[in-house]
Amino acid sequence: MPWFERPLLAVLRHEYAAAMRFAEDDAAEVMPAAPAAPCQLYVHVPFCEVLCPFCSFHRVRHNESKTKWYFDALRREIRLYHEAGFRFADVYVGGGTPTVDADELIETLELVRASSPVRAISIETNPNHLQAQTLQRYRAAGVTRLSVGVQSFDDGLLASMVRLEKYGNAAQIRERLAAAQGIFPTLNVDMIFNLPGQTMAMLDHDLAELQALAVDQVSFYPLMTAPSARHAMQKSMGLSDQGLRHAMYERILNHLLPSYRPASAWCFSRNEGMFDEYIIDQDDYVGVGSGAFSYVGGAMYSTTFSLKHYCRRVEGGRSGITQRRKLGLKERMRYDFLVRLFGGQLRHDYVEKRYGRAFAVRMAPELAAMRLIGATRHDADAIRLTPLGMYCWVLMMAEFFNSVNGVREQMREHVRTELDAWNEEASVPVASIGRLPQGAKS
Ligand SMILES: C[S@@+](CC[C@H](N)C(=O)[O-])C[C@H]1O[C@@H](n2cnc3c(N)ncnc32)[C@H](O)[C@@H]1O
Ligand code: SF4
Known part of the structure; x- marks a missing residue:
């Protein structure tokens, strides 16, 4: 573990927690103004067949009729944005599991x-949804990137993640991925490292499997643990060894580079021109659906985490947005610093156009600190990450997502009764996966 890891994490935790403080905002009833250029659309589909214990995304059990109600609301909300002048160039559908209902x-x-000049569409899925015919239909509907959640090729780890039975064992996943290759311009595989019980040998095995499959793109996330998921995760998976995280990341880099190039600090593409993760390419993005975030014109927005409230709002002609937070100048600079460098580089001309000379002055402490620890390299045209910097950015981005997860938790807590009822009505009993026992502190 690098010497600065603990202090860096402590500082980030504090800063991001403050930065993500939303307030109920009546003004947020008003949709953000449409930017001049087409922007990015994020569509949240919160339904899953199994609720994995490590996951802190906004998700509920899949229920056929309610899912149809929700998709109908999604389309209404997309029409509202279109009527307000928004146009979308890139579309990212995440979840949950967006493919629970292919027709919808x-x-x-x-x-x-x-309604928009769409150039790329990315959708997330699970390995049990890789039927050839359905994939061809997605391709015909314009999908350019399919992202499959694999997590690991170790059956023991898949079992501890409660994924083995529903989403398939390693051999089945391998076979389905091999069959899915070549249908989309980009086939991405999501993996997690530093899982509880995961050894270096298991990680080597995962890397060997990926190499044998030669998938287009791999996203390797460090395990992130939200307080609300901690109990369920610990119960079924145990605890992960934080001391292994850096060594595991180095192993991933050594293995994947140079045959893969980093598209971000945790996403690696085999060829140029692959479609990468969202939030990097464009400045503004609109999130539709329940529990979706937007970043438009220097402000962050969040939609309601109540699925019922969401559907009813949209049926009444309003967007799902219930919260807003305007970012100050320094916060916007920090956000750009984080997100741009996560994608590998912060170009001087980009900074100059947005902030002029103020950026170098206001961001002097962050710029100097990152250079001093050897995380960044200052070239003539851009600031770039070193391999150590890539690890720093993995930590920073993971902390950023942890703070987003903190917000998700608070908001889900407000609608806990509804989410529990929703889950209980779903076809299979949910037990208490993903929930803290009564009286336990997060
Ligand atoms: C939110 S899921 C949605 C797609 C699909 N349901 C799935 O399971 O892959 C997208 C990816 O997020 C990653 N993920 C979810 N929870 C995570 C966590 N606690 N730590 C690290 N990565 C996580 C997993 O790799 C997962 O594949
Ligand atoms: S990781 Fe599991 S619970 Fe989370 S979105 Fe994917 S399938 Fe659903």
């Missing part, structure tokens, strides 16, 4: 394409 998903994608 395709109808939604067709709507976006009919």
Whole structure:
């Protein structure tokens, strides 16, 4: 572990927690103004067949009729943005598991394409949804990137993640991925490292499997643990060894580079021109659906985490947004510093155009600190990450997502009764996966 890891994490935790403080905002009833250029659209589909214990995204059990109600609301909300002048160039559908209802998903994608000059569409899925015919339909609906959540090729780890039974064992996943290759311009595989019980040998095995499959793109996330997921995770998976995280990341870099190039600090692409993760390419993005975040014109927005409230709001002609936070100048600079360098470089011309000379002055402590610890390299045209810097940015981005997860938790807590009822009505009993026992402190 590098010497600065603990202090860096302590500082980030404090700063991001403050930065993510949203307030209920009546003004947020008003949609953000449409930017001049087409922006990015994020569509949140919160339904899953199994609730994995490590996951702190906004998700509920899949329920067929309610899912249809929700997709209908999604399309209404997309139309509202279109009427307000928004146009979308890139679309990212995440979850949850957006592919729980292929017909509904395709109808939604067709709507976006009919009203915007869409150039790329990315969708998330799980290995049990890789039927060839359905994948061809997604491709025909304009999907350019399919992202499959694999997490690991170790059956023991898949079992501890409660994924083995529903999403398939390593051999089945391997076979389905091999069959899915070549259908989309980019096939991405999501993996997690530093899982409880994961050894270096298991990670080597995962890397060997990926190499044998030669997938287009791999996203390797460090395990992030939100307080609300900690109990369920510890119960079924145990605790991870933080001391292994840096060594594991180095092993991933050594293995994947140079045959893969870093598209971000945790996403690696085999070829140029692959479609990468969202939030890097464009400045503004609009999030539709329950529990979605937007960043438009220097302000962050969040939609309601109540699925019922969301559907009813949209049926009443309003967007799902219930919270807003305007970012100050320094916060916007920090956000750009984080997100741009996560993508590998912060170009001087980009900074000059947005902030002029103020950036170098206001961000002097951050710029100097990162250079001093050897995380960044200052070239003539841009600031770039060193391999050590890539690890720093993995930590920083993970902390950023942890703070987002903190917000998700608070908001989900407000609608806990509704989410529990929703889960209980779903076809299979949920037990208490992902919940703290009564009286336990997060
Ligand atoms: C939110 S899921 C949505 C797609 C799909 N349901 C799945 O399971 O892959 C997208 C990815 O987020 C990653 N993820 C979820 N929870 C995580 C956590 N606690 N730490 C690290 N990565 C996580 C997993 O790699 C997962 O594949
Ligand atoms: S990781 Fe599991 S719970 Fe989370 S979104 Fe994917 S399938 Fe759903």
